[in-house]
Amino acid sequence: MAAMGANQFNSVKDQEAFINWYVIISYGSTVTGATIVVYTEDNVSWALGFGLSAVANIVGLAVFFLGSHYYHQIKLQGSxxxxxxxxxxxxxxxxxxxxxxxxxxxxxxxxxxxxxxxxxxxxxxxxxxxxxxxxxxxxxxxxxxxxxxxxxxxxxxxxxxxxxxxxxxxxxxx
Known part of the structure; x- marks a missing residue:
């Protein structure tokens, strides 16, 4: 995902900035998501915690596929x-x-x-x-x-x- 996202930019400076923000947001969302899910599973309901994870994954996948025709895709040049x-x-x-x-x-x-x-x-x-x-x-x-x-x-x-x-x-x- 990170490499595909960075390929959306033409300049190396923009690509580097994207990778930096990608890593920061990835770590931040991992910590936040894990904290919320664990808290929900321990204190509210295991099913609700699992459901939140499943819904978040489905929404993320849907957004990815809905935007796929806008992505700048690099043509394969062989193995x-x-x-x-x-x-x-x-x-x-x-x-x-x-x-x-x-x-x-x-x-x-x-x-x-x-x-x-x-x-x-x-x-x-x-x-x-x-x-x-x-x-x-x-x-x-x-x-x-x-x-x-x-x-x-x-x-x-x-x-x-x-x-x-x-x-x-x-x-x-x-």
């Missing part, structure tokens, strides 16, 4: 996992190609779309093979000719971040 799979496949295909120390040898994006050139990081270095440019993988205009053989450094870094999240969140079994 986010496709790019992750492309990085893995491209890195496997180029595993025997030696890595370069020059930033120019890595694909950073089509027509300098990125504001800053993202150099591949040293962590999980074997994935950097996916962004390494080889003859015939780009078109004359700079776009990718073979998307399963070449990925931008941003996509490689996205996969590295994804893998780091799972590595940090491992729960030991006891």
């Amino acid at each position: 986010p996992f496709t790019n992750l799979a492309r990085v893995i496949i491209a890195a496997i295909r180029k595993r025997k190609v030696p890595l370069s120390s020059k930033i120019e040898d890595y694909y950073c994006g089509h027509k300098a779309v990125q504001i800053e050139v993202l150099a591949p990081t040293k962590s999980l270095r074997y994935l950097n093979h996916a962004a390494l440019k080889i003859e015939g993988e780009t078109r004359s205009d700079g776009s990718i000719a073979k998307p399963w053989s070449l990925c931008s450094t941003q996509k490689v870094e996205d996969l590295k971040t994804f893998l780091r999240i799972f590595r940090c969140c491992q729960v030991p079994f006891s």
